[in-house]
Amino acid sequence: MPFEVLDESCVGLVENDGLLDDRERRLVVGAANFHALAGPGQTFRLTVLRGPRGTMPSLTDDQTRRIEWEDDREVVGSLVFRSSVHTTADAGSQDKLVDLAVDLGGEPEVASAYHQLNGVLGKVRRSVRFFAPVQFDVLRQYRTDMTERRYRRHDVPRKAPVRISRGASANPHGDTPAILFGLHWLELGGAERFALETIQLAKEAGFLPIVVVDRPSTHPWITRPELDGAVVVPLSHPISPDQESAFLNGVLSAYDVRGIHLHHSSWLVQRLPWIKSVRPEIPVIDSLHILEWRTGGFVDISVRMTNVIDVHHVISPMLRDYLIGRQGLAPERVKLATLANLTTGGIDQSGPVSKDHDGPFTVAFVGRFTQQKRPYLFLQLAAELKSSAPGPVKFIVHGDGELSSEVHGLIARLGLSDVLELRTPARPVADTLADADALVISSDNEGLTLTSFEATAAGIPVVSTDVGSQASLIAEDLLCSRHPYPFIKTAAQRIRTMMISPAQRKTWLDEQAAKAEAFAKLPDARTWIRDTYQGWLP
Template sequence: MTGSTGVIQEAAAGRDVTVSLTPEGEQIWARLGDAWFAALIRAAHLAHPLRRVDLLLIPARGEPMSPPTEVLPGVPGNSFTQLGALGVISLSGDEQQPSVGRRAQVPDVALFDGESSFAFVDGRHGLRRRIGQVYGEVYRRAPLALDLFKQVRNARRPWLKGTHTRGAQALHPYLATHRPSPHQGRTGAWFALHWLESGGAESWAFESAQVAADLGYEVVITVDRCAPQRQLERALAITPHVYLAGNVLPWQDWSEFGVRLVEEHNIRLLHIHHSASAYQLLPLLRHTAPHLVVWDSTHLPEHRTGGFVRQSLEHSNLIDQHHVISPGLRDVYLLDAQIPAERVAYRPLIGLDGQDPGAQTGTPRQPDEPLRLGFLGRLAPQKRPFLFVDLVRRLHQADPSAFRFIMQGSGPLDDFVAQNIARAHLQSVIERRDWGPVDAFLADVDVLVVCSDNEGLTLTALEAAQHGVLVLSADVGSQVTVVAPDLVMPASPVAFLRQSSAVLQRLAHDQGLVDRLLDEQRHLHDDLRAHEPATTFIRRRYAEILKETA
């Protein structure tokens, strides 16, 4: 091979590694870098440390990415002729044992750089693919009508009903004929993430992992969702032990992978941050590693299914500490699911990066200047960026000189958003910005608009308040905790647009109202800061767990 061998050899723990790439494969490897493929190899090695492993590199050209799959070793032809494989990575192993073949999913350059297509329904064949195409076309042409349908649909299926009654029972050691040998290495802390992409849950996961690293834990980070993993560099800045398992390991590999991970890194603490695989592994881990201390952090329940909150509740008896970020979630755990209070900790995500109480605000708006409105976040369906575009259209038609508009962020709906803006003839009205420093964005806006149809308690709202920026938000999750009452809008899209337009037109011409609402918002955030910050809480508790293992 002509590439760098050091980081690849380390990831394979000294096993022989052979890589062959197509011309496109060489381009993608150069763009993603050795560290990306090393994190892939690291996961494959740990799941199969003795057997030869052949990884067929399959390109992903849109989101969501397909999960990895098993493939018969030695007959990769169809992967190249039908799936456009980029190459093969082989790890040496015991020739007396059967080899292992996996299709590993790799983003192409366009996808990694955020310039690819997005499918609303994860289906690559037949009816599901057609449904996804129709759904995408409706979203492109009539997003407001589609969102109205979703709001009605989501209200019809209360996910919490019966959730906890189907939960797992506690699992305790009963009998063992052996005594585990003591581990001589550092105490490990495993942070199980959904993916390495931009988001509030990921920001908190990185923060908690950094706390553990600073305390002296050997930090391990895993992901179980196949994705471009664009935040890999941020994870590697915390620890070299990063496993892109979601891109290379199918479900049947996860049991072996999880057990070996705990053994290899002397894991004492497992903190789950939106990882479905980690929840599914809990019964096995409680059996093989009864010493393990298990935490999870949850942010919001998904409509209809409950998402990670539902998985958390159903596995609650296998979890030592639930951390929730909002009063609404606290009530779900304590009142609805009746989890014992000593196992539920409400600690808001205050004091994180971007929430400096001494943060500088932008130049104060003068009475004759336009009111500056901003949208900040990942361009994804949950954030409903089309609502911001429609709100801009209404406000610009009503009073063109009264407002200025900024959208900062990128994501899978980039093309949809650009088309919405063009269709409304707002290209010269909305200033588009890629991801950049949040401080700089907040210095340029007076009101942050949160259009999401589902949130917990948004980090952007906390950051905005620290910069003296008003927050107008849909009434979702626990946003009422941090948003002035007059700026909490209905979640239904039509009502959101109507009421938001009216109140923003008043704000544009009434600085006294702006000042009053800023004062109300300030009092709400003062009340929030009366709680112990999540970072302070985990630092104290992590230290106690580490001390117990000394």
């Protein structure tokens, strides 16, 4: 840690004594990490608060410098610590005690962005969205069609390059080899799973991971073992510009940063030009998963910042072709390395081609309950199959997320309670795949779903929307329109066919397995990252 605790009575806030749970304790350490790195040599006193359920942590933003708080905040304790970071500009700063108040927020909870819409228009959108989600999605998909057609006609503007070969840094760097990681948040997600994998690979290579996350969250994954021993900094905004530069200067001064690896981090990618102006020799990798047609998303941010990014890592041929063919990036700066084997290690890859059908045919959904994954569309499909399937049918919905209350409500409204089982993320996905006869991916956008690889390893055919690079993995006949009603119609037809024709199910599964086998021959992300990190060692 870049700080030392000065008051022994405060040690319990950063060690396990029951005062805080593990997630809260790591949030306190994350806040202390930021302030220690941003205030070299300074002594701090953190007043630690806990908010009500539904509130987000306030750990690094300007509010932490105010020694007043809302009436509903509970004071948990205080932590006095001194930054162990030193630069040439911190002389005399140890004499000053800086008071801060950090808020850990409430228990982990997610809320749909639609719940946060304000005003009359927001109220109307919320009402329509939650009363008629499928009909609302029809309008969203037509809007996406229009945006995509317009979007394809324009090139993404580029940030001017940093052309200096020697940085203007006044501070020497530390001796500990480190990699600076930028993440979206510490929550369940495919990009986050890969990010944690790379953090573990960095540790195994001998680097100290410095992990910065920049989106509002209660960060339930901050307790993951891959983060043990890492310097984790959960940012909360807004942060004053002088604090931002002080923090990054602290990181570059305290550690020997040998590389930067981005995983969907808006804050860090926007600060790359400044970092490159100070330390132009630091290599930068940006890992990209999905192209957002409505906004461009992180792929277009990466294109905009391409002049300060050394390698654009993509996980699918679709993204490679977009960056090289559509946006004109140099092929040698775009690296295709797939996640084909990232999550299949714990799955029996000799999964049966046909299953015992003494029981009902089981159709599964595995994923977060978010607008992107559209669990409500799977439930509508389930309702259609319940009434039209040629035999007994059962459904498993495995996941959780911001649309959880909607999922529970729709199950009751659609009369699915007697044929549907809900499973939480605490249960292994392998269990659900072992029980399933078919997996459905109802997303309105994807890069390349990890669950498709997992299903193939388990011997399960996948019915999927034809989005992202899913065509690289899914049997052609099992690709469906992302538009809601055509999706339900086609997906229901294909599943009914599987139920009455095990031979056709096997044919589709064989095609899926052949595609997965071909995909597995592409460069593997884990191997490429491991080799790249080895090249960053001093």
